Amino acid sequence: MNDRGKIALIYSSVAIISAAFVGGMIYLGSQVPDQPVPNFVDSGGVKEEKFFPIAKDFSGVNQAGESVKLSDLKGKVWLVSEFFAVCPHCAVRNGKELRSIYETFKDHPDFQIVCISVDPETDTLERLQEYGKNLGADASDWWFMSHPNQQETHEYLEKALKFFSIRERTDPTDRDANGRYAHDMGLTLVDREWNVIGKWPLYDADSAEGRKRDPHLYDQLKKQLMDRLTEELEKNETAGMHDMDQDEASAPVAGDSE
Template sequence: MKNITSCLFLLLLFLSSCQSKKLPILGDSDVVKKIVDGKEVEETVYPVIPDFSFQNQYGETVTAKDFDGKIYVADFFFTTCPTICPPMKRNLLKVYKAFQDNPEVKILSHTIDPDHDTVPILSTYAKDLGVTGTMWQFVTGDREKIYEIGQKHYMVSAREDSSEAGGYIHSGHFVLVDKNKQIRGMYDGTTDEGTKELMKDIEILLKE
């Protein structure tokens, strides 16, 4: 009997370890009341990335609709950044190469220096990285709208700061967004460890 109990315990541990990890939904949730079948019920509502309109490296307009039903990684950078951007882009290249053949995954990089980072500059930048197609899009647009969506919705820093190298301050995080445009994870984009965790979590979302 003791051996059977031990085997059952080990089996439960094994099954537990095989269960898929469930990623949290990040951001401040809200509880709303709604009527369902004539009864009032409460529902937890999580924030979503709102609509946006920017231009990518091909001069095409990119909106939130282009990411409907997609899992994507968002980040903020500028092409002349002398500090964290180079390692971040090297790490995003790993993500790009791992998922470039999967139509459900995209990458969205926002410049925080739109005056300098015009469409031709972003086009050259993408080509220098070896990026082709629209899986990874580098976007520019109205400065204040970029800062607003970064700080208010992606929950990262993105603004001018004359005291910082290059004149701007921005987060080194990669932001993982699910098919419902909800944030499901934030990762240190300057490290191999953070990038590996991001890629593992993308795989989890693909199975959700």
């Protein structure tokens, strides 16, 4: 074989090997399932009329020692969150975020906040009472609620309300600094018909890391939540006024004959 033939053979071999390699990569790529891309930018921002219905009830005791259940709140608009009394992150969030929301809406008869303990073994009634007292929470419209069974509590929060999984910290240093449990810090909004209609990660957006990633996200999410709360609370008022107008229109006027 002359030199020209040898060169042609080499180029042909390289072309065949390259084609086989590219084909193999395409095939392997087709076998990898599409990976979901998490949306960190606008969590809670999309308005859903009915995000998902709450399918199961949950009972417990609030800081006043009263037996309560979440179904008692049907007809109200309420925020629900996870907490435990010695969690330093909860103390900041509840003392700052929830307190400011509570002050804005507490005079509305249909507004409620519910904080459910993820650590009912240590969140005794006395501890809940002290916690609520320090925040100025009236047990009539801001519950710090504990269910006696920890496993049932975690399952309800994760499956019925769809909070992120609760994880018990095992590293002693991490546990001392952040508390026994790592848990979801979001605020979930429930409408009058018992539908979860949104979740707002305000604490995360307001953290140093959150501010670094998007310095405007917290303000955007806070406005969205406050606007949605106002909208949901006004719905019943508008409906009530409409019903009154209809009743007045159909009611006999004094002096009219039947």
